[in-house]
Amino acid sequence: MQSMLQKLANLQYIDSRIDEITQLQGDLPDEILDIETEIARQEGKVQRLNDELKDLEVETRSLELEIESSTEKMAKYEEQQLAVRNNREYDALTKELENKKVVIKESHERIEAIALRVEEATEELGVAEAQLAKEKERFEEKKSNLDRVVDLTKKEEDVLRDKRVALEKEVDERYLRSYNRLRNGLNNGIAVVAMKDGAALGMSLPPQKQVEVRKKNKVVIDENTGRMVIDQSFFDEARKTFNL
The missing domain is CATH 1.10.287.1490 (Helix Hairpins)
Incomplete structure (x- = not known):
C-alpha cells in the first residue's frame, strides 16, 4: 500500500508542477x-x-x-x-x-x-x-x-x-478515478495533500485520522474537503525523485 501512496504523491507532485508552469503563462x-x-x-x-x-x-x-x-x-x-x-x-x-x-x-x-x-x-x-x-x-x-x-x-x-x-498506468484505477475527479472539482487542483503537524492544508485532522495517516497503510480521506491525506514523507520522497 505504501507503494500506491507514493505513486499518488508522485502524481500530485507532477501535476502541481505542471499547474505552476501553466500559471507562469x-x-x-x-x-x-x-x-x-x-x-x-x-x-x-x-x-x-x-x-x-x-x-x-x-x-x-x-x-x-x-x-x-x-x-x-x-x-x-x-x-x-x-x-x-x-x-x-x-x-x-x-x-x-x-x-x-x-x-x-x-x-x-x-x-x-x-x-x-x-x-x-x-x-x-x-x-x-x-x-x-x-x-x-x-x-x-x-x-x-x-x-x-x-x-x-x-x-x-x-x-x-x-x-x-x-x-x-501504475496507479490503481479506483484511486486514479478518485484522484482525477478531485483534481477536476477543486479550484487549486490539489487532490492529495500531506499531513503536517496534524493538519492538512491548515485544517486540523481528528486524532484518529492522524494516527491512520502515520501508519501509511491506507488512503485517508479528509472529511472536510474530500481530499486524500498522506504522510509528508511521501512528498519528501517525490521531491527527491523528481528534483523539482
Whole structure:
C-alpha cells in the first residue's frame, strides 16, 4: 500500500508542477486569442472600407462620364432645335434636353454625396488602420512573452507529462478515478495533500485520522474537503525523485 501512496504523491507532485508552469503563462494564451479576434475584426473593417472607397471611385468616374455624355448630347439637341421643321420635333428635343439636365443635376448631387462619404470613410480607414497596427503590436508583444515562457518550460513540461502518463498506468484505477475527479472539482487542483503537524492544508485532522495517516497503510480521506491525506514523507520522497 505504501507503494500506491507514493505513486499518488508522485502524481500530485507532477501535476502541481505542471499547474505552476501553466500559471507562469498566466492569461497570455487567452489574451492572445482575444487580440487575434480583434485583429481579424479590424482587418475585415479595413478591407470593407477599402472596397467601399474603390467602389465610390468607380461610381464617381461613371457619373463624370455620364455628365460628359449628357452635356455633349445637350449641345447636339440644342443644335438640332435650330433646324426643326415643326413644333412636335421641337418639343421632343426640349423634353430630351430637360431629361439630360435632370441627369446632370442628379449626377452632380451624387458626386457631392460621394465626396462627403469618401472623406468620412477615409477618416474611418485611418482610425481602423491605426487600431490594427496597435493590435498587431500588442499581439507580437504578448506572443513574444508567451514564447519566452514556453521556451523556458517546454522541455520540463514535456518530461513531466511523459512521466505522468507512465504513472497513470501504475496507479490503481479506483484511486486514479478518485484522484482525477478531485483534481477536476477543486479550484487549486490539489487532490492529495500531506499531513503536517496534524493538519492538512491548515485544517486540523481528528486524532484518529492522524494516527491512520502515520501508519501509511491506507488512503485517508479528509472529511472536510474530500481530499486524500498522506504522510509528508511521501512528498519528501517525490521531491527527491523528481528534483523539482
